[in-house]
Ligand SMILES: C=CC1=C(C)c2cc3[nH]c(cc4nc(cc5[nH]c(cc1n2)c(C)c5CCC(=O)O)C(CCC(=O)O)=C4C)c(C)c3C=C
Ligand SMILES: [Fe+2]
Protein backbone atom coordinates (compact mmCIF):
# COMPACT_ATOMS: atom_id res chain seq x y z
CA UNK A 1 0.00 0.00 0.00
CA UNK A 2 1.25 3.48 -0.86
CA UNK A 3 1.25 6.64 1.24
CA UNK A 4 -1.15 9.56 1.31
CA UNK A 5 0.58 12.60 -0.13
CA UNK A 6 -0.05 15.97 1.51
CA UNK A 7 0.84 19.05 -0.56
CA UNK A 8 1.21 22.15 1.58
CA UNK A 9 0.50 25.13 -0.68
CA UNK A 10 1.54 28.72 -0.23
CA UNK A 11 2.45 31.80 -2.22
CA UNK A 12 6.22 31.76 -1.71
CA UNK A 13 8.48 34.76 -1.69
CA UNK A 14 11.79 35.84 -3.17
CA UNK A 15 14.78 34.09 -1.56
CA UNK A 16 17.26 36.77 -2.70
CA UNK A 17 17.12 40.31 -4.07
CA UNK A 18 17.77 38.92 -7.57
CA UNK A 19 14.63 36.80 -7.22
CA UNK A 20 12.33 39.79 -6.59
CA UNK A 21 11.68 40.69 -10.24
CA UNK A 22 11.15 37.10 -11.53
CA UNK A 23 8.95 36.40 -8.46
CA UNK A 24 6.81 39.44 -9.32
CA UNK A 25 6.74 38.38 -12.98
CA UNK A 26 5.36 34.98 -11.96
CA UNK A 27 2.76 36.66 -9.77
CA UNK A 28 1.54 39.16 -12.38
CA UNK A 29 1.53 36.42 -15.06
CA UNK A 30 -1.06 34.48 -13.06
CA UNK A 31 -4.52 35.06 -14.51
CA UNK A 32 -6.10 33.77 -11.29
CA UNK A 33 -4.64 36.59 -9.19
CA UNK A 34 -4.79 39.43 -11.72
CA UNK A 35 -6.99 39.49 -14.82
CA UNK A 36 -4.98 41.12 -17.58
CA UNK A 37 -6.25 40.15 -21.09
CA UNK A 38 -4.60 36.78 -21.70
CA UNK A 39 -2.90 37.71 -24.96
CA UNK A 40 -0.95 40.54 -23.37
CA UNK A 41 -0.71 39.24 -19.78
CA UNK A 42 2.92 38.08 -20.01
CA UNK A 43 4.42 41.20 -21.59
CA UNK A 44 2.40 43.41 -19.22
CA UNK A 45 3.52 41.24 -16.29
CA UNK A 46 7.10 41.75 -17.39
CA UNK A 47 6.69 45.54 -17.47
CA UNK A 48 4.89 45.75 -14.11
CA UNK A 49 7.45 43.45 -12.49
CA UNK A 50 10.33 45.58 -13.78
CA UNK A 51 8.78 48.79 -12.44
CA UNK A 52 7.53 47.35 -9.15
CA UNK A 53 10.71 45.41 -8.37
CA UNK A 54 12.56 48.58 -7.37
CA UNK A 55 10.09 49.41 -4.60
CA UNK A 56 9.56 45.81 -3.54
CA UNK A 57 13.34 45.25 -3.31
CA UNK A 58 13.49 48.04 -0.74
CA UNK A 59 11.12 46.05 1.51
CA UNK A 60 13.18 42.90 1.16
CA UNK A 61 16.43 44.78 1.73
CA UNK A 62 15.09 45.90 5.11
CA UNK A 63 14.04 42.30 5.82
CA UNK A 64 17.59 40.97 5.32
CA UNK A 65 17.39 40.42 1.55
CA UNK A 66 14.66 37.77 1.33
CA UNK A 67 11.27 36.55 2.42
CA UNK A 68 11.37 34.04 5.29
CA UNK A 69 8.25 32.34 3.97
CA UNK A 70 10.03 29.37 2.40
CA UNK A 71 11.95 28.41 5.58
CA UNK A 72 8.86 28.79 7.71
CA UNK A 73 6.73 26.73 5.33
CA UNK A 74 9.37 23.99 5.19
CA UNK A 75 9.41 23.96 8.99
CA UNK A 76 5.62 23.61 9.06
CA UNK A 77 5.94 20.70 6.62
CA UNK A 78 8.60 19.05 8.76
CA UNK A 79 6.55 19.35 11.96
CA UNK A 80 3.40 18.15 10.22
CA UNK A 81 5.28 15.17 8.76
CA UNK A 82 6.44 14.18 12.24
CA UNK A 83 2.96 14.59 13.69
CA UNK A 84 1.36 12.50 10.94
CA UNK A 85 3.94 9.70 10.76
CA UNK A 86 5.05 7.35 7.98
CA UNK A 87 1.70 6.68 6.35
CA UNK A 88 1.87 10.23 4.96
CA UNK A 89 4.33 12.13 2.81
CA UNK A 90 4.27 15.91 3.21
CA UNK A 91 5.74 18.18 0.49
CA UNK A 92 5.65 21.94 -0.17
CA UNK A 93 4.45 23.62 -3.38
CA UNK A 94 4.89 27.39 -3.60
CA UNK A 95 3.03 29.30 -6.28
CA UNK A 96 5.46 32.04 -7.35
CA UNK A 97 8.91 30.91 -6.20
CA UNK A 98 10.82 27.73 -5.33
CA UNK A 99 9.95 25.01 -4.52
CA UNK A 100 7.35 25.18 -7.32
CA UNK A 101 4.50 22.68 -7.78
CA UNK A 102 6.60 20.73 -10.31
CA UNK A 103 9.34 20.28 -7.69
CA UNK A 104 6.77 19.23 -5.10
CA UNK A 105 5.41 16.54 -7.46
CA UNK A 106 8.93 15.24 -8.22
CA UNK A 107 9.52 14.86 -4.50
CA UNK A 108 6.11 13.34 -3.83
CA UNK A 109 6.47 10.66 -6.50
CA UNK A 110 9.83 9.46 -5.18
CA UNK A 111 7.52 7.15 -3.22
CA UNK A 112 4.38 5.19 -4.00
CA UNK A 113 1.42 7.51 -3.44
CA UNK A 114 -2.18 6.36 -3.58
CA UNK A 115 -4.04 9.52 -2.59
CA UNK A 116 -3.24 13.24 -2.63
CA UNK A 117 -4.53 15.92 -0.25
CA UNK A 118 -4.17 19.56 -1.25
CA UNK A 119 -3.69 21.60 1.92
CA UNK A 120 -3.40 25.37 1.37
CA UNK A 121 -1.67 27.53 3.97
CA UNK A 122 -4.41 30.07 3.38
CA UNK A 123 -7.00 29.43 6.08
CA UNK A 124 -9.65 31.48 4.22
CA UNK A 125 -10.49 30.52 0.64
CA UNK A 126 -9.99 32.94 -2.23
CA UNK A 127 -9.85 32.00 -5.86
CA UNK A 128 -6.82 34.34 -6.14
CA UNK A 129 -4.76 32.32 -3.66
CA UNK A 130 -6.02 28.79 -2.89
CA UNK A 131 -7.88 28.62 -6.20
CA UNK A 132 -4.73 29.61 -8.08
CA UNK A 133 -2.63 26.97 -6.28
CA UNK A 134 -5.24 24.29 -7.05
CA UNK A 135 -5.33 25.26 -10.74
CA UNK A 136 -1.55 25.16 -10.97
CA UNK A 137 -1.56 21.74 -9.31
CA UNK A 138 -4.06 20.28 -11.82
CA UNK A 139 -2.13 21.68 -14.82
CA UNK A 140 1.06 19.98 -13.64
CA UNK A 141 -0.52 16.82 -12.25
CA UNK A 142 -2.42 16.08 -15.48
CA UNK A 143 0.86 15.89 -17.38
CA UNK A 144 2.07 13.10 -15.10
CA UNK A 145 -0.71 10.79 -16.33
CA UNK A 146 -1.32 9.29 -12.91
CA UNK A 147 -4.69 7.97 -11.83
CA UNK A 148 -4.64 8.94 -8.16
CA UNK A 149 -7.60 10.46 -6.27
CA UNK A 150 -7.14 14.08 -5.18
CA UNK A 151 -8.93 15.71 -2.23
CA UNK A 152 -9.11 19.52 -1.96
CA UNK A 153 -9.13 21.13 1.45
CA UNK A 154 -10.61 24.47 0.53
CA UNK A 155 -10.53 26.30 3.86
CA UNK A 156 -10.30 25.83 7.63
CA UNK A 157 -11.07 29.36 8.75
CA UNK A 158 -13.42 28.01 11.45
CA UNK A 159 -11.47 24.95 12.62
CA UNK A 160 -11.58 24.89 16.45
CA UNK A 161 -7.83 24.22 16.81
CA UNK A 162 -6.95 26.96 14.32
CA UNK A 163 -9.08 29.37 16.36
CA UNK A 164 -7.57 28.09 19.62
CA UNK A 165 -4.06 28.60 18.19
CA UNK A 166 -4.82 32.29 17.61
CA UNK A 167 -6.40 32.68 21.04
CA UNK A 168 -3.39 31.13 22.79
CA UNK A 169 -0.92 33.04 20.64
CA UNK A 170 -2.58 36.38 21.45
CA UNK A 171 -2.45 35.59 25.18
CA UNK A 172 1.15 34.35 24.97
CA UNK A 173 2.48 37.36 23.09
CA UNK A 174 0.41 40.09 24.71
CA UNK A 175 -0.04 39.17 28.36
CA UNK A 176 -1.61 42.60 28.99
CA UNK A 177 -3.96 42.12 26.04
CA UNK A 178 -6.92 43.35 28.09
CA UNK A 179 -5.53 46.90 27.84
CA UNK A 180 -5.21 46.69 24.06
CA UNK A 181 -7.63 47.32 21.22
CA UNK A 182 -7.60 44.32 18.82
CA UNK A 183 -7.16 45.25 15.16
CA UNK A 184 -7.49 42.17 12.94
CA UNK A 185 -5.69 42.84 9.68
CA UNK A 186 -6.20 40.61 6.64
CA UNK A 187 -4.81 40.87 3.12
CA UNK A 188 -7.20 42.90 0.99
CA UNK A 189 -8.77 41.77 -2.30
CA UNK A 190 -10.27 43.70 -5.22
CA UNK A 191 -13.95 44.30 -4.37
CA UNK A 192 -14.94 42.94 -7.78
CA UNK A 193 -13.70 39.49 -6.78
CA UNK A 194 -15.91 39.48 -3.67
CA UNK A 195 -18.90 40.62 -5.78
CA UNK A 196 -18.26 37.65 -8.09
CA UNK A 197 -18.85 35.35 -5.11
CA UNK A 198 -15.45 34.87 -3.48
CA UNK A 199 -16.05 33.70 0.13
CA UNK A 200 -12.82 35.26 1.45
CA UNK A 201 -14.35 38.25 3.26
CA UNK A 202 -17.11 36.18 4.91
CA UNK A 203 -14.54 33.63 6.05
CA UNK A 204 -12.21 36.29 7.47
CA UNK A 205 -15.17 37.70 9.41
CA UNK A 206 -16.10 34.23 10.66
CA UNK A 207 -12.52 33.60 11.89
CA UNK A 208 -12.58 36.89 13.79
CA UNK A 209 -16.03 36.19 15.27
CA UNK A 210 -14.88 32.78 16.54
CA UNK A 211 -11.65 34.18 18.05
CA UNK A 212 -13.63 36.94 19.74
CA UNK A 213 -15.86 34.38 21.49
CA UNK A 214 -12.82 33.86 23.75
CA UNK A 215 -12.45 37.59 24.44
CA UNK A 216 -15.91 38.88 25.33
CA UNK A 217 -16.11 42.68 25.73
CA UNK A 218 -12.72 43.26 24.11
CA UNK A 219 -12.96 46.21 21.68
CA UNK A 220 -11.96 45.15 18.17
CA UNK A 221 -12.39 45.65 14.43
CA UNK A 222 -11.27 44.25 11.06
CA UNK A 223 -9.28 46.07 8.38
CA UNK A 224 -7.55 45.13 5.13
CA UNK A 225 -3.95 45.71 4.05
CA UNK A 226 -1.66 45.56 1.01
CA UNK A 227 -3.83 46.92 -1.79
CA UNK A 228 -2.08 46.86 -5.19
CA UNK A 229 -3.00 49.03 -8.21
CA UNK A 230 -5.80 51.48 -8.95
CA UNK A 231 -9.08 49.46 -8.62
CA UNK A 232 -11.27 49.44 -5.50
CA UNK A 233 -10.20 46.91 -2.86
CA UNK A 234 -11.85 45.71 0.36
CA UNK A 235 -11.93 48.41 3.03
CA UNK A 236 -11.35 49.86 5.60
CA UNK A 237 -7.63 49.93 4.95
CA UNK A 238 -5.44 49.02 7.92
CA UNK A 239 -3.44 52.24 7.71
CA UNK A 240 -6.62 54.37 7.71
CA UNK A 241 -7.95 52.37 10.64
CA UNK A 242 -4.78 52.96 12.68
CA UNK A 243 -5.13 56.72 12.11
CA UNK A 244 -8.84 56.65 12.98
CA UNK A 245 -8.30 54.66 16.19
CA UNK A 246 -5.46 56.97 17.25
CA UNK A 247 -7.72 59.97 16.66
CA UNK A 248 -10.40 58.34 18.79
CA UNK A 249 -7.89 58.18 21.63
CA UNK A 250 -6.80 54.52 21.50
CA UNK A 251 -3.33 54.30 23.08
CA UNK A 252 -2.68 50.54 22.98
CA UNK A 253 -3.13 48.57 19.82
CA UNK A 254 -2.67 44.84 19.12
CA UNK A 255 -2.54 43.99 15.42
CA UNK A 256 -3.50 40.40 14.58
CA UNK A 257 -2.68 39.18 11.02
CA UNK A 258 -5.51 36.73 10.87
CA UNK A 259 -5.15 35.54 7.24
CA UNK A 260 -1.41 34.76 7.34
CA UNK A 261 0.36 31.74 8.81
CA UNK A 262 3.94 32.76 8.06
CA UNK A 263 5.99 35.95 8.06
CA UNK A 264 6.75 37.92 4.89
CA UNK A 265 6.83 41.44 3.53
CA UNK A 266 3.21 42.12 4.45
CA UNK A 267 3.87 41.45 8.13
CA UNK A 268 7.57 42.26 8.67
CA UNK A 269 7.65 45.37 6.53
CA UNK A 270 4.14 46.68 6.15
CA UNK A 271 2.70 45.93 9.60
CA UNK A 272 5.86 46.16 11.72
CA UNK A 273 7.84 48.93 10.10
CA UNK A 274 5.47 51.07 8.02
CA UNK A 275 2.41 50.94 10.26
CA UNK A 276 4.49 50.79 13.42
CA UNK A 277 5.95 54.15 12.49
CA UNK A 278 2.54 55.52 11.56
CA UNK A 279 1.07 54.41 14.89
CA UNK A 280 3.89 56.07 16.79
CA UNK A 281 3.49 59.31 14.83
CA UNK A 282 -0.22 59.31 15.60
CA UNK A 283 0.37 58.96 19.34
CA UNK A 284 -0.23 55.25 19.93
CA UNK A 285 1.94 54.31 22.92
CA UNK A 286 1.88 50.54 22.64
CA UNK A 287 1.78 49.07 19.13
CA UNK A 288 2.09 45.29 19.26
CA UNK A 289 1.84 42.81 16.43
CA UNK A 290 0.98 39.21 17.20
CA UNK A 291 3.29 36.91 15.17
CA UNK A 292 1.77 34.68 12.50
CA UNK A 293 1.06 31.11 13.67
CA UNK A 294 4.03 29.51 11.86
CA UNK A 295 4.70 26.18 13.64
CA UNK A 296 2.68 26.94 16.77
CA UNK A 297 1.92 23.49 18.27
CA UNK A 298 -1.83 24.11 18.15
CA UNK A 299 -1.67 25.12 14.48
CA UNK A 300 0.26 21.94 13.62
CA UNK A 301 -2.37 20.02 15.62
CA UNK A 302 -5.06 21.75 13.55
CA UNK A 303 -3.36 20.77 10.26
CA UNK A 304 -2.92 17.20 11.51
CA UNK A 305 -6.60 16.96 12.42
CA UNK A 306 -7.67 18.41 9.05
CA UNK A 307 -5.45 15.92 7.17
CA UNK A 308 -6.65 12.94 9.20
CA UNK A 309 -10.30 13.88 8.68
CA UNK A 310 -9.79 14.09 4.89
CA UNK A 311 -7.54 11.04 4.54
C1 LIG B 1 -2.15 41.88 -7.87
C2 LIG B 1 -3.04 41.46 -7.03
C3 LIG B 1 -2.89 40.75 -5.78
C4 LIG B 1 -3.92 40.07 -5.13
C5 LIG B 1 -5.36 39.92 -5.59
C6 LIG B 1 -3.37 39.50 -3.95
C7 LIG B 1 -4.09 38.72 -3.02
C8 LIG B 1 -3.54 38.10 -1.91
N1 LIG B 1 -2.20 38.05 -1.55
C9 LIG B 1 -2.06 37.36 -0.36
C10 LIG B 1 -0.87 37.12 0.33
C11 LIG B 1 0.40 37.65 0.03
N2 LIG B 1 0.72 38.52 -0.99
C12 LIG B 1 2.07 38.79 -0.96
C13 LIG B 1 2.77 39.59 -1.83
C14 LIG B 1 2.23 40.22 -2.96
N3 LIG B 1 0.92 40.18 -3.38
C15 LIG B 1 0.77 40.93 -4.52
C16 LIG B 1 -0.41 41.13 -5.28
C17 LIG B 1 -1.69 40.60 -4.97
N4 LIG B 1 -2.04 39.84 -3.89
C18 LIG B 1 2.09 41.45 -4.83
C19 LIG B 1 2.41 42.32 -5.99
C20 LIG B 1 2.97 40.99 -3.86
C21 LIG B 1 4.50 41.23 -3.80
C22 LIG B 1 4.93 42.23 -2.82
C23 LIG B 1 4.65 43.62 -3.33
O1 LIG B 1 5.20 43.98 -4.39
O2 LIG B 1 3.89 44.31 -2.66
C24 LIG B 1 2.68 38.08 0.14
C25 LIG B 1 4.14 38.17 0.58
C26 LIG B 1 5.10 37.27 -0.12
C27 LIG B 1 6.42 37.22 0.64
O3 LIG B 1 7.00 38.27 0.96
O4 LIG B 1 6.87 36.12 0.98
C28 LIG B 1 1.64 37.37 0.74
C29 LIG B 1 1.76 36.43 1.90
C30 LIG B 1 -3.38 36.95 0.04
C31 LIG B 1 -3.69 36.15 1.32
C32 LIG B 1 -4.29 37.41 -0.92
C33 LIG B 1 -5.75 37.27 -1.02
C34 LIG B 1 -6.57 36.90 -0.11
FE1 LIG C 1 -0.73 39.50 -2.23
Ligand SMILES: [Fe+2]
Nearest residue numbers: 226227266270
Ligand atom coordinates in the same frame (compact mmCIF):
# COMPACT_ATOMS: atom_id res chain seq x y z
FE1 LIG D 1 2.01 44.81 0.18
